[in-house]
Every structure is written in C-alpha cells, then in structure tokens.
C-alpha cells in the first residue's frame with residue numbers, strides 16, 4: 001500500500017521534485033523503460049529469503065535485520081521445523097529460541113520480537129498473519145519495509161520495498177530527491193504501475209547488488225546506462241566496468257548465469273547451490289559474509305550488513 005505523500009494529500013503529485021527537469025509524464029515513461037530493461041536483465045529476480053507461507057516470511061524478515069539473507073536461509077529450516085506456526089513460536093522457550101537464531105545476530109532482541117509477534121498473531125488474529133499493512137506494522141519487529149515485503153511476496157499485494165539499495169538507485173535514476181524511505185515509496189509509486197511494485201523492488205535491488213554499487217557503479221556494463229541520468233558516476237570503460245560486476249554476472253560465473261537464465265523458476269535453487277559450494281570452498285570464517293542476494297561462487301564473502309529482503313530483498 002503506498003504511503004500518502006505530502007503531494008498526494010494536496011493533490012499536487014506533479015510537483016514532487018525529482019531534479020531531472022523532466023515532466024512527470026517523461027519521468028513515468030523513463031521509469032517504465034528502466035523497469036522493463038531491468039526485467040530483461042534479471043528475469044530471475046526474486047525474494048531472497050526462503051519461505052513457504054506468510055508466517056515464515058514474517059519470521060525470516062525479522063531475522064534478516066543486520067545480517068544477510070544467506071545467513072537467515074541457513075537458520076530458518078531448523079527453526080521452522082521446531083516452530084512451524086505462530087502458536088508454536090508463541091510458546092517457545094526463550095533460551096532455546098535464542099540458541100537457534102544466535103548466528104543471525106542481535107538474537108536476544110530478535111527472540112523477544114518473534115515471541116511477541118507470534119503471541120499477538122495468536123491472540124489478535126487467530127494464529128493467522130494479517131494481510132494488511134496497518135495490522136502488520138503493529139507487530140513487534142515489523143516496520144513498513146518488512147510489511148511491504150510480506151504483502152508483496154506472501155500475499156501478492158503490490159508493495160515497494162525501500163532498502164538501502166532501493167534508496168540509492170531511486171536517487172540515481174532521478175525518481176526522487178528524498179532520502180526518506182516513506183517519501184521514496186510514495187515518489188516511485190507515482191511513477192510505476194502498482195502491479196509492478198513488488199517485482200520492481202526485486203529488480204532494483206538485484207541491480208544495486210550486482211551493477212550499481214554504492215562506491216563504484218559499473219556504468220560501462222550497465223543495462224540501463226542510456227536511461228540513467230547518473231551515468232558516469234562510476235566506471236564507464238566497458239572492460240573495467242565488467243570486472244566490477246558481482247554474483248552471477250561476475251567474470252567466471254557464466255555457467256551459473258546461464259543456468260539461472262535457462263530456468264528462471266529454479267534460479268533461487270541454483271543460486272543457493274552456488275552459495276553452498278562457495279561456503280564449502282571457503283577456507284576462512286564466513287561471519288558477516290554473503291551479501292544477501294544471489295551470490296555466485298566467486299562472490300566476495302563480505303556483504304550486506306543491513307536489513308533487506310531482497311537486499312533485498
């Protein structure tokens with residue numbers, strides 16, 4: 001559900017400042033082109049937390065704060081086997097739960113949040129995760145971003161997930177001038193069709209992790225370079241830029257990329273296999289590793305340290 005922006009409240013959506021000097025119509029057209037181009041580049045973009053139902057996604061997303069999706073995905077199979085639903089989690093032994101989720105960090109606070117949110121789901125929603133943003137954000141540990149992740153990926157309700165990658169790219173694309181996640185959600189929501197919001201979020205985060213890095217964006221190897229007003233902010237030499245690509249796009253990961261493109265429905269599975277292989281091949285500790293989404297075997301073992309599903313998410 002989109003937030004109400006100041007402009008929406010005043011009925012002056014056209015006046016939201018973007019700084020590119022384009023009309024709202026031109027901006028919408030360019031946003032649509034970028035979205036379509038990203039869809040072509042990342043047909044396998046997906047939520048990167050493993051889950052089978054809304055309960056599992058809420059829990060996984062709460063766990064993903066300050067750690068990687070990879071780490072969460074390693075933790076949740078045993079967790080969900082032990083606590084398969086909100087009722088079981090509400091009655092969890094705190095010490096046992098803390099031990100099970102210890103590797104995700106901040107395990108005491110996360111344990112408290114999980115037991116609290118599970119108890120509330122049982123007491124207030126008869127054990128069923130609510131499918132409304134207004135209800136979700138009242139659960140312990142669930143903010144607007146988490147709620148949109150759950151709505152978009154577990155309920156099929158379009159939502160824009162604004163994480164650190166999305167903020168950076170939305171600003172580079174000239175879709176917003178704001179740094180405020182709620183305002184960014186509103187600004188981008190005004191440019192892109194609602195039905196596209198969830199997948200747009202995945203695509204933008206995938207692009208941010210692989211190509212449009214915070215420090216050294218690979219402009220010379222970017223599929224939306226001709227549509228981006230920030231082209232040139234990073235490396236423009238195609239050969240040098242290609243070396244900056246990460247995960248399945250990184251040089252040497254062509255086989256993984258081919259597999260992911262060849263069967264997009266199994267892309268997550270292929271990515272996880274590659275992650276497992278990378279871990280097995282790694283001789284060093286994996287703490288803090290694996291920037292969430294889709295790592296290929298050659299991916300660096302340092303990674304995202306902020307929340308996301310798909311960081312993304």
Ligand code: SF4
Nearest residue numbers: 212217219222228231
């Ligand atoms: S052209 Fe450069 S700044 Fe723009 S999206 Fe591509 S990598 Fe990012």
